[in-house]
């Protein structure tokens with residue numbers, strides 16, 4: 001049974017997949033569906049990020065809130081973010097092991113005439129599943145502050161699960177590139193030109209995977225976009241293919257929760273009187 | 280969409296009996312019918328809290344695929360209100376609520392299908408790369 005018509009036999013071709021990026025083409029589906037996927041990947045895939053910082057000591061030149069903000073933006077390994085609860089779903093009053101991860105940082109500069117770098121590698125996580133990410137052993141870590149002799153930073157960080165809709169630090173993506181119709185056959189955009197469109201507007205990388213228009217092609221005003229080019233670049237906290245999978249999962253959850261709302265609700269069906277036994 | 284809502288509201292004010300006050304539903308639920316938008320089972324405005332264009336546009340598209348649906352549109356009435364309104368008007372053969380049910384079910388199966396497709400593509404890609 002095909003409920004969605006010919007436009008909805010979706011196909012996906014992965015063109016590139018590395019540790020931090022994925023490129024794929026999604027075809028035979030509607031723009032609204034492709035756009036939903038794009039929006040969820042940007043703002044609704046859950047990750048772990050530092051959300052509260054307690055300063056025990058800060059004699060560096062940077063203000064507390066400045067450092068706290070930098071700590072929040074440090075990517076933490078979030079591959080197992082689904083094993084942790086959202087703070088709002090937890091029964092505890094502040095933060096507990098089920099809904100948060102504690103990380104500590106204590107650095108002091110003791111050497112004369114040298115600057116000590118405080119980096120993400122100095123963060124010590126209480127949970128080995130959620131640690132600041134590093135790119136191999138040579139990675140110097142992410143610079144947080146620089147200390148001179150006698151200066152010291154000692155903080156306790158609480159990392160929590162969240163989505164980028166609330167704060168961009170929870171986004172697993174550095175960028176999501178999205179394109180359709182690289183030849184502008186649908187005329188969804190208008191190129192500003194001086195003399196020659198072909199000379200002044202270089203072709204997109206995706207043009208080589210699309211079908212160029214014929215020179216005498218007539219404009220088809222009934223045509224709809226059905227070939228979408230995605231490229232997702234992660235910040236390292238999650239594998240790119242997991243971001244896509246989690247986005248689909250999230251969309252399914254959204255639909256299910258509405259279905260539940262619809263089911264448990266006493267809206268009239270076929271004109272019958274609503275039943276109120278739900279309450 | 281706003282236009283049709285207003286038209287319904289006016290209509291209901293003239294016939295207060297038809298404006299089914301029983302339809303007011305607790306805000307705890309994420310789904311209810313918008314007050315004053317129901318004149319008959321064929322036309323309703325649903326209000327979903329906590330959702331926006333992500334779901335709204337995809338769901339609107341899915342509901343429109345149903346040949347019994349004459350009109351479906353969505354709007355986010357105000358950016359500071361965390362809600363999404365979906366208006367559905369259908370033919371006599373079905374009801375707005377059933378069109379909504381079908382839309383959700385279809386969207387769910389499409390989503391499941393794409394997920395499956397992505398998994399296959401991912402496995403295929405892994406295989407290809409482990410050989411070379």
Ligand SMILES: [Zn+2]
Nearest residue numbers: 090092096099
């Ligand atoms: Zn807790």
